[in-house]
Amino acid sequence: MQALVDNNGITxxxxxIKINGDEYTRVVKANTxxxxxxxxxxxLTGTKKGCELGDCGSCTVLMDGKPVNSxxxxxxxxxxxEITTIEGLATNENLxxxxxxxxxxxxxxxxxxxxxxxMSAKALLTKNPHPTEPxxxxxxxxxxxxxxxxxxxxxxxxAAANE
Amino acid sequence: MAEKYAVIGKSVPKIDGRVKVTGQAKYTGDLKxxxxxxxxxxxxxxxxxxxxxIDTAEAEKLPGVKAIITHKDVPxxxxxxxxxxxxxxxxxxxxxxxxxxxxxxxxxxxxxxxYKALKLIKVDYxxxxxxxxxxxxxxxxxxxxxxxxxxxxxxxxxxxxxxxxKAFKEAYHVRTDRFEGNRxxxxxxxxxxxxxxxEGNKLTVYSSTQSPHYxxxxxxxxxxxxxxxxxxxxxxxxxxxxxxxxxxxLEFAGAALSKxxxxxxxxxxxxxxxxxHNRGRHKQIMEITTGVDKNGKLLxxxxxxxxxxxxxxxxxxxxxxxxxxMLPLTYEFDNFKFDMIRAYTNLPACGAQRGHGAxxxxxxxxxxxxxVATDLGMDPIQLRLVNARQPNTVTPNxxxxxxxxxxxxxxxxxxxxxxAEKKGQMGKGRGIxxxxxxxxSGAGYPIYRTNLPHASAIIKVHEDGTAATLYTMAxxxxxxxxxxxxQMAAEAMGFKYENMKIVSADTETTPHDFGAYASRxxxxxxxxxxxxxxEVKKQLLEMAAQMMEVAPGDLxxxxxxxFSLSDPEKTKPFGEVAREFFVRQGPLVGKGSYAPPKLGxxxxxxxxxxxxAYSFAAQISEVEIDEExxxxxxKEVWDIHDCGQVINPSLLHAQVHGxxxxxxxxxxxxxxxxxxxxxxxxPNLGEYRLPTAMDMPKITSxxxxxxxxxxxxxxKEVGExxxxxxxxxxxxAIYDAMGIRVNSLxxxxxxxxxxxxxxxxxxxx
Numbered sequence: 003m004q005a006l007v008d009n010n011g012i013t014x015x016x017x018x019i020k021i022n023g024d025e026y027t028r029v030v031k032a033n034t035x036x037x038x039x040x041x042x043x044x045x046l047t048g049t050k051k052g053c054e055l056g057d058c059g060s061c062t063v064l065m066d067g068k069p070v071n072s073x074x075x076x077x078x079x080x081x082x083x084e085i086t087t088i089e090g091l092a093t094n095e096n097l098x099x100x101x102x103x104x105x106x107x108x109x110x111x112x113x114x115x116x117x118x119x120x121m122s123a124k125a126l127l128t129k130n131p132h133p134t135e136p137x138x139x140x141x142x143x144x145x146x147x148x149x150x151x152x153x154x155x156x157x158x159x160x161a162a163a164n165e
Numbered sequence: 166m167a168e169k170y171a172v173i174g175k176s177v178p179k180i181d182g183r184v185k186v187t188g189q190a191k192y193t194g195d196l197k198x199x200x201x202x203x204x205x206x207x208x209x210x211x212x213x214x215x216x217x218x219i220d221t222a223e224a225e226k227l228p229g230v231k232a233i234i235t236h237k238d239v240p241x242x243x244x245x246x247x248x249x250x251x252x253x254x255x256x257x258x259x260x261x262x263x264x265x266x267x268x269x270x271x272x273x274x275x276x277x278x279x280y281k282a283l284k285l286i287k288v289d290y291x292x293x294x295x296x297x298x299x300x301x302x303x304x305x306x307x308x309x310x311x312x313x314x315x316x317x318x319x320x321x322x323x324x325x326x327x328x329x330x331k332a333f334k335e336a337y338h339v340r341t342d343r344f345e346g347n348r349x350x351x352x353x354x355x356x357x358x359x360x361x362x363x364e365g366n367k368l369t370v371y372s373s374t375q376s377p378h379y380x381x382x383x384x385x386x387x388x389x390x391x392x393x394x395x396x397x398x399x400x401x402x403x404x405x406x407x408x409x410x411x412x413x414x415l416e417f418a419g420a421a422l423s424k425x426x427x428x429x430x431x432x433x434x435x436x437x438x439x440x441x442h443n444r445g446r447h448k449q450i451m452e453i454t455t456g457v458d459k460n461g462k463l464l465x466x467x468x469x470x471x472x473x474x475x476x477x478x479x480x481x482x483x484x485x486x487x488x489x490x491m492l493p494l495t496y497e498f499d500n501f502k503f504d505m506i507r508a509y510t511n512l513p514a515c516g517a518q519r520g521h522g523a524x525x526x527x528x529x530x531x532x533x534x535x536x537v538a539t540d541l542g543m544d545p546i547q548l549r550l551v552n553a554r555q556p557n558t559v560t561p562n563x564x565x566x567x568x569x570x571x572x573x574x575x576x577x578x579x580x581x582x583x584x585a586e587k588k589g590q591m592g593k594g595r596g597i598x599x600x601x602x603x604x605x606s607g608a609g610y611p612i613y614r615t616n617l618p619h620a621s622a623i624i625k626v627h628e629d630g631t632a633a634t635l636y637t638m639a640x641x642x643x644x645x646x647x648x649x650x651x652q653m654a655a656e657a658m659g660f661k662y663e664n665m666k667i668v669s670a671d672t673e674t675t676p677h678d679f680g681a682y683a684s685r686x687x688x689x690x691x692x693x694x695x696x697x698x699x700e701v702k703k704q705l706l707e708m709a710a711q712m713m714e715v716a717p718g719d720l721x722x723x724x725x726x727x728f729s730l731s732d733p734e735k736t737k738p739f740g741e742v743a744r745e746f747f748v749r750q751g752p753l754v755g756k757g758s759y760a761p762p763k764l765g766x767x768x769x770x771x772x773x774x775x776x777x778a779y780s781f782a783a784q785i786s787e788v789e790i791d792e793e794x795x796x797x798x799x800k801e802v803w804d805i806h807d808c809g810q811v812i813n814p815s816l817l818h819a820q821v822h823g824x825x826x827x828x829x830x831x832x833x834x835x836x837x838x839x840x841x842x843x844x845x846x847x848p849n850l851g852e853y854r855l856p857t858a859m860d861m862p863k864i865t866s867x868x869x870x871x872x873x874x875x876x877x878x879x880x881k882e883v884g885e886x887x888x889x890x891x892x893x894x895x896x897x898a899i900y901d902a903m904g905i906r907v908n909s910l911x912x913x914x915x916x917x918x919x920x921x922x923x924x925x926x927x928x929x930x
Contacts, residue, residue, distance in 0.1 A: 038276075047195035048188015050403070052354045053436040057850040060354055088188035097186065105182035108815040111823065112643025113185030114355040114403030120186060139858040146850055148354050148404050149643050151826030152858040154819055 003081050017081040021046070022090030030077040036070075037061040039077040040087060048088035048117045052146070059145030062118035063087050069125040071144070088117035091124065100124055100162045107158035111149035119145045123159045132163055171724045172656040173878060176815035180648045180667060181401070181641070190401045193373045194358040198429040201360070202231055204272040204422050205279045205432065206414050207286050208441060209261035212511040212843030213295035213308060216260055216288060219269060224285035229278035232425045233286065235269045239421045240387050246411070246612070250319065250478040252311055253514075255387070255417040260293070262310055262476035263511050264843045265441030270418040272430050297843055299473040299508035300450065310476060310509040319474050320485045320507035322770060326493075326561035327500030329456075332465025336456030338540055342533045343452045345909035346525035347836040348473065350445035351518050352855055355403020357442070358433035361419035368420055369396045372412075374670075375405040375642055376680030379612055380412045381672045387417060392672075399670035405642040406827070407517035408444050410682050411480060440837060440848035444479050444516030447472040447507075449488060451529040461541055461548045465500035468492055468526065472515075474507045479516035481507055483773055487522030490774030491889075492530060493560045495571070495603045495781070496552035501561045511843050517682065519827060520888040523604065528832075528910065531600040531893025535900060544588065545897065546579050549601055554781070563766030564774055568873040568881070570807035571781040575601060577869055578783040578805040587787070588901075594790045598897025601783045602889030606809075606873075606882035607685030609764035609775030619685070620693040621676040621758035624654055624701050628747040630740030633658065633701070634666040638678035639690035641669060644884055645816040646686045650694050652812050653877065657698020658705070658755075659722025660739060676756070684882035687812060688778060688875070689759050695877040696757025704753060708746045709737055777875040780886035781807040784825070784894040786862075790902045795918025797833055797899060799862040806866070809873035809881035821866040821887040828891025830856045832899075836911050 004016040006029075018027045021044065028043050035054075040046045040063065049072060052060035056074040063072045064086040091098040100120050103109070110116050119142055126133055126141035133141065138159045139152070147155060168174075184190040221233040236258035243251040256267050271282040294308040301307055302317040310317050333339050360371040368390060374380050377397040385395040402409065415432035422430040434442060452469040468489050474481045489503030520527075538548040554560075556569040578599065579585065587597045611619060622637040635654045641647040651665035668674055678690055702722055709727045710717040719730050727742055729735035746753045765775035786802040804821045811817050834854040838846040847853045872879035892910065899917070900906045905924045907916045 041195075045197075046188070047191065050192070050355070051194065052356065052403075053850055055436065055849050055851070057436075058354055088186075092187055097183070101183075101186040104186050105178050108176065108179065108819050110179060110182050110185045111645065111819060112353070112355065112402060112404040113181070113190055114192065114353075114643075116185050117188045139861075143857045143859045146354060146855050146857065148352055148406070148827070148855070149823045150819060151822035151824075151864065152861050153822040153864050154815075156858065 003078065015078050017077055019080045020084045022086060032078060034077040035073055036075040036077050036080050037072040040072060046087050046089050050114055050117060052114065057146065059122065060115055060118045062121040062145060064121055064125055067125065067128060069122045088120060091120065099165055100127070100159065103158040103162035107154045107161060109150060109154040109158035115145055115147040119147065119155060127163055135160060170656055172652045172662045173812045176813055177648065177652060177662050179645055180651055192355055192403055193360060193371050193400045194433055196360055196371055196400065198360065198362060201429040201431055202272040202274065202426060203276050203279050204270055204419055204430045205283060206267050206418055207269040207271070207283050209264060209266040209268055211261060211290055211292050212264050213293040214261050214290035215293060216257060216268070217291055218289040220287040221269065223287065224271065224282040227278065227282050227285060229274040230271060230282045232272045232422050233269060233282070234418065234421055234425065239417070242387055244383055244387060245478045246480050247482055250482055253477045255414065255421065263513050265513055266476065267414045270422060272422040272426055295511035295843055297510050297512055297839060299471050299510055302508040302510050303506060310511060314509060317509040318506055319478055319509050320482050322485055322489065322503060322505040324489060324503040324562070324768065324770065327465065329465040329467050329500045329502040332500040333456040336464050337459045339454065339456045340537055340540060341452060341454040342536055343908060344529035344532060346449040346451065346528070347831065347910040348446065348448040348515065349518065349831050349835045350440055350443060350837055350853065351406035351408035352850060352853065353404030353406060353408060356434045356436060356439050357409060357413055357415055358431065359415040359419050360429055360431045361416065361423040362429040363420060363423040367394050369398065370416055370420065371398050371400055372416060373402045373409055374399050375410045375640055375682055377640065377670050377672050378638055378677055378679055379410065380416060382613065383412050384416055384420060388420060396673040399640055402642040405681060406519045407682065410517055411444065413442060436850065437848040440845050441513055443475065443513035446518035447474060447481065447484055447515040447522065449525045451526055453529055453533045455533060455537060457537060457541070461543050461551045463496055463498035463552045466492065466498055467502045470505045470526065472505065472507045473510050473512065475510055475512045475514035477514035479514040481515060484517060484522035486770045486773035488526045490562060491523040491603070492526055493562055494564060494779060495554060495601055497554050497558065499561055512839060520604065520885045524888055524892055527602050527889050528892035528896060531890065532896050532900065532906065535897050545599055546575060546584060549575055549599065554603070562774065563771060566779050567875055568778065568809060568871050569781055570869045570871045571601065573869040574781055574783040574805040574807050577867065578785045578803055581865060581867065582785040582803045584785060594792055594902055596898045596900065596902025597785060597787045598894055598901050599783065599785045600890035600893030600897060602886065603779050603781045604882060604886035604889050605683055605774065605776035606688040606778040606780060606876065607776055608683040609761050609777065610772040612679055617677055618758040618760040620678045620690040622690065622693040622697040622756065623676055624658065624697045624755045626701060626743045626753040628744065630743030632664045632666055633660055634668060635694065636668050636675045637690060637694065638670055638672065638675045638680065639686045640680040642681050644681065644820060645813065646681065646690065648816065649687055649812040650690055653691050653694045654698045657695045658701045661725045664725070684885040687880050687882060688877070691877045691880060692759035693757040697755040700755030700757065701753060705739065705742055705746065709742045712742060712745060713737055778809065778873045778881045780881045780883060782886055782890055784890040786894045786898045788898040788902050790899065790917060792921055795914040795921065797912065797914065797917060799829060799895065801863045803865045804887060805869060806883060806887065807869050807871045808883040808886065809871050809876055810879035811868065812880060817883050818866040820884045822864055824887030825864055825891055826856060826861060828888055829895060831911065832892045832895035833911050833913065
């Protein structure tokens with residue numbers, strides 16, 4: 003990773019990260035969080051910040067297909083990796099079946115946890131296309147929702163899996 | 166025969182569902198404006214301290230810092246819910262009253278610089294003795310938190326209806342129990358944020374708010390601006406539950422910083438700061454005495470309560486009144502006495518959380534009733550059926566109840582839960598319990614003194630007739646009001662839901678509505694929307710009558726088709742008529758407004774708890790306790806609701822799911838904890854212990870047939886009412902499983918384990 007020192011003596015790093023299929027090269031600080039890189043540098047604000055402690059899962063993105071809390075990953079750690087955010091799920095006009103299912107099953111209320119929740123579900127269904135209900139609950143246990151009691155979220159994920 | 170309604174009563178998808186699943190929905194923290202600065206508030210590290218000096222010189226020298234403000238730079242006018250209790254300032258000037266109290270604010274180029282600058286501000290404090298317990302706070306000699314409030318008494322209530330003493334004398338059995346609630350927090354997943362833009366004489370504030378109007382009112386008042394020069398715009402809001410109902414330092418300090426710098430300023434709380442700002446549920450200490458006759462009929466109830474208000478009033482006066490006012494609503498009894506002290510402590514201020522003051526007293530009362538049932542040898546359900554409120558009755562505190570299907574709710578809950586086969590027959594460590602409750606469908610009086618109507622709406626049909634836009638300040642915070650109000654608009658107009666658009670919760674473009682609190686919008690905002698839709702329809706049919714050469718009285722409109730009642734074959738598309746209307750007469754617009762009738766009695770505090778209509782619910786839960794570890798496993802929970810007619814069933818049941826979840830958290834895990842210096846020990850979602858998907862039991866949510874004459878199309882509320890019985894229903898199931906009662910919330914594993922251990926030890930003796 004190329005590093006350069008700015009006028010204030012702070013080292014900055016040149017990172018190249020593939021996000022939603024497109025490569026982005028940017029200069030970041032060592033302490034730049036991936037969630038801030040995604041939101042502030044690239045304006046992909048679908049990824050939400052709820053706690054910045056890794057508790058709530060609102061900032062969940064896929065890193066090389068695996069769900070991670072982007073608030074506890076540094077941008078420099080993602081150099082050379084592939085990231086998928088909520089903006090990368092729908093193709094053209096077509097929503098991902100999980101997105102459709104969340105709308106159809108009233109699994110969205112305030113919507114703040116929704117992007118992270120869908121990304122965790124996406125990772126689950128990619129690995130395990132026909133999960134059981136306990137497997138679904140375990141897969142989203144790191145995504146907190148205050149509105150739904152998870153009832154319709156679990157229903158929506160199971161329905162998307164059984165399509 | 167066609168269904169009675171074309172649009173309402175159907176689970177249409179949420180109007181904002183798609184933008185929320187694609188990540189396109191913008192919340193306040195997602196917005197950027199040219200030249201925008203980032204701001205944060207410096208808060209107090211001490212629970213009670215005099216401010217001796219604030220030195221900002223070092224912080225100001227930091228490159229990237231654009232402004233630092235303290236109490237000297239902002240209006241000093243105090244604010245709060247009621248003129249009699251204005252006790253909070255933008256920044257503290259003389260002293261701080263809790264860990265987290267507002268001292269100064271910084272605006273800088275970026276977040277990192279802001280945090281650095283906050284650390285460079287030097288504040289000299291003289292630490293004062295602090296008090297953290299409401300019962301200690303009201304004793305003579307306790308530290309005085311506000312000079313104007315002797316013995317730290319913020320609110321004192323004494324209400325007396327009928328003759329409780331006489332009722333107790335005549336009673337077959339009188340029992341007293343004491344319960345303690347817990348200090349919980351709303352925990353919306355979206356942290357508060359606000360962007361203030363002060364340009365010339367005008368202030369624009371984007372905010373995660375539950376009430377743009379209330380924010381506009383208080384921000385204008387604070388800065389001495391006409392309300393018309395303050396524009397508050399709600400963005401998408403990531404949950405509120407009461408915590409985003411009043412303006413915070415983010416709006417006030419942000420506005421001041423924007424005025425000073427001439428640049429937009431984005432202010433935000435991190436998760437720790439949200440817990441410190443709080444305004445969550447009050448911890449109440451509740452002593453309840455009840456007298457009953459031989460059959461379990463309630464003769465009189467005395468509620469002697471105290472609540473920990475924290476350092477400021479916030480919305481707490483209303484909370485204090487609600488705590489008692491809602492008790493005589495659920496069950497019928499004539500004699501009721503209510504005493505309450507809301508005490509100041511050196512802890513974060515408490516406010517309105519889902520169900521406002523009512524859930525903890527309801528928990529206490531439902532547990533107390535089960536104890537009474539045990540004393541009488543009665544089934545808890547039978548005791549509730551004997552006392553359940555009936556339709557068209559008036560409570561001792563003068564609330565008029567129209568529709569009420571509580572008896573039916575209890576009976577149906579009993580049936581679907583299999584109560585008769587389970588109660589007393591479930592074996593060791595397992596239990597089943599019931600809780601019952603009721604709530605307002607909107608407050609009968611406004612949030613501040615004004616004669617404005619409570620809700621209003623405008624519908625504008627687009628010039629080509631292919632769409633219609635509803636304009637209303639009703640506030641969607643996730644519960645789905647934008648969706649149900651569009652359903653109601655479409656129904657009233659005879660239009661299609663799919664062609665409805667909505668502009669909501671912007672004080673400049675939408676007509677007044679008080680916003681999302683007290684479960685008011687489906688009934689109140691819905692009434693205004695219905696009227697606006699009917700006004701559109703009336704004008705449309707008059708135009709259609711001219712075009713179709715029939716009498717207007719012979720026409721109706723449904724699903725965007727105008728048709729003749731006498732000859733249904735004779736039709737015209739809504740769009741064609743609407744377009745012709747525009748050509749001949751200009752914009753096709755309908756408007757509506759709603760104010761409730763004069764409600765309630767004349768005693769002090771009579772307004773709190775009045776409502777045009779009340780919802781009722783019965784909830785039953787089934788639990789299993791691990792006697793080795795005290796762990797509680799909720800197996801299943803049932804909610805049977807009387808919420809009048811339903812506009813959108815799937816959104817309605819989703820409200821119940823969320824309420825059962827929040828109530829389960831508050832019953833078993835959730836509690837904000839402090840050390841002996843008033844610092845929060847668990848200011849994060851993990852250690853505060855928000856329940857996860859793995860904690861949730863199987864949930865059944867069902868309705869009983871009900872029609873409310875005071876609501877548009879017979880509607881009532883659901884969002885908060887579903888929270889009222891919840892803690893009681895879990896607590897009673899846990900009691901049933903343990904055979905011993907723990908009289909405080911949360912019913913943590915540790916408390917359960919200790920109680921079971923004590924029980925075993927005393928049985929062994």
